[in-house]
Amino acid sequence: MKKITQIALLFLLVYGNTFAQQEKGIIGYDNWLNPWTEFKPNKVDYGKPTQILSGDITRDTKLYKGDVYLLLGDVFVTDSTTLTIEPGTVIIGDFVTKGSLTISNGSKIVANGTHTDPIVFTSGRSLKKPGDWGGVFILGDAPTNKFGNEDALNYGLTPSDAKDISYGGDNIDSYSGIMNYVRIEFAGKRTRDYGYFNGLTLAGVGQQTVIGNIMVSYCEGNSFNILGGDVNLEKLVSYKASSNDYEFNYGAQCKILNSLAIRSPYASGAEVSRCINALAYDKKEAADFSKKQTNIQAENLTLVNISDDLNYDIKIGLVNEAIYIGADTSFTIDNSVISGFNPAVILDNKIKINSENLERIGFTRTYFNNCKGNIFIKYNTNNEDLENWYGNRAFNNVYSKGPDAETFIDLKNSKRPDFRLRINRIFAANDDLEDND
Template structure:
């Protein structure tokens, strides 16, 4: 009897140990996608707005979770004012006027929700009629450096001229706190057809808290970073039409423990990617004497959630010339290309700008590709072996714990470890 119990215990320990923590992808200690996230926002029966926010808010203002607010047109927080939003507050963007919340340079937003009471920004359209691009989004501007001349730049979102400037020399500046927030159905085109991202950070400093934000069904990028000195973690992009995470204009970013969940039928016909890393959008406005974009990303998970040949499945990551990316301890699954480069034909150029370490690249057709289709002068086997890049193939269920959106999904990476040692039983 004792022998049988011991054998059963050994077998159980082996089974549990076979799915071991790997240290790759989003944090494995807990499924932090629970509670505050929502992957089917159409079914949510949100309260009707009771108060309207419009025009310019130039004094410290607190939004109560007892009320629901309608963002009507461009709503500017100005004059170094602080907008405080209580946990559990609901704000609905007006689709007729492209409701957009704009935190201007010098002002702050203090929006700290909780796992139980997230702050929600969503469409004002009725249940089941909401769609991507129903309203504008959130714009947060600060006084940290960008790669434009003078360390400054202008945001071309049809904003009032006195409110569209961002950047400066305050790398440690704070534009406030954004934590446990959902942004749904944003990304509307403005009057000049310039699309607004779900949430835009323009020249914000490292003192800005950016943690626990989900952007879903944006009709443009989910997250856009224009310059600044950014620290961000626990970001979730779900079914974006364009990029999930867009870094440009010299942003210095520490980016960790975040996930992009792409769907091929949500992508637009352009160049949608999980991560796009560039040093500038317009070269004539780029100051080569200033810092180039440098993204240090760790424990990132990038997933194409549906395996078919009908929708748009492109590259997971794109890095342009003179931009830097360090990507480590991460998992990429289900794309045509893992990493598309602009024009890095030689190994020394690649290793100067791109740092890769401890990655799983699963179910991707190509590891590297070039924007212009030219053959890259890279030794792929050497790069993967040297940097601990594991390539493999399989179904999505082989890689993640619970990739099921009918319940709370769990995209923690499964690493199967085989124990080949002999089992020795105690016969006493």
């Protein structure tokens, strides 16, 4: 009996330590990145296209694993049609015509891959680069904060009917389909008049839509762009985006759980880019304040900047903040990891530091590691008020200077990295990174 009790106690100790390790940042008793993600997509030969997708898809259509599909120009799924994609299917965005796929409002996509057989959207070039093709747009009729609720995409798309690029409405439960175990690689084409496309744009997408286990890698635009809507996101991965990893705007109501952003100072574009860019609007006069403004609830995120020499990269201006929060935006993050940024968070200078605003912007049980400063107001180098507020023990935040090798389980593994926290490696530290001026 005594021996059984000792074994039970040992099990509880090990289980408890494992749970503690899983507490902050991405969670899972196994590395859920395996085996469906790909961190070297430029090394993969996906084969040559055997089928072409172009123009409008106006009747229910299924894409099969046995074929490789080419998105030729702007492809639209319209007329309440469902596009079903079999697990393991490869869809290539054409470089010359900058192929893209738009699921119009009222239509659906069912791209339900598996962890061993993901669906892949990628470049067909032999030398793949960010921006080789357009991206994927999913449009629904969930609310935005625009006057009249409805809006239209503005990326220079050429639909046969203007309604095919409209989104927004009153349907919180809007269902646009399923995207699960999907990779989107080398998207984000640049247009002369409309800027960059994004890897995956969700515009007016509602709660019944299933979005999970999606990896966007090497995107020239934002990896994930959420415009309005009311959507839950889980197990998303953004890898080495040139622009923002996750952008929220136009009154988006969003829960994002157990997700990852991996930035590189050597892959970012010329403009300031972040892991999270949370805005309520582009122009305040365009927002209807009788409606809900952007509200982001984040939990168990890992936001990490991978640098060969972090102090030097910060000094020469290659590293930005991890999170930017705009005026009139509500944002909370819990049980998360923010590692290697300059600083961790910046709040828009239009946000007044008072109890009302601080109740809308919450940082709790979060691990700030290797950041040159934590939370600041834009253009203000004195953050004493914010440090005192978010440093209060009630919020249970942790500040550290741990090196990546000791912070994450296996960050250096080029094929199968593991970005979960190491067991018992969290320790408190009050110092910022060295200032090597």
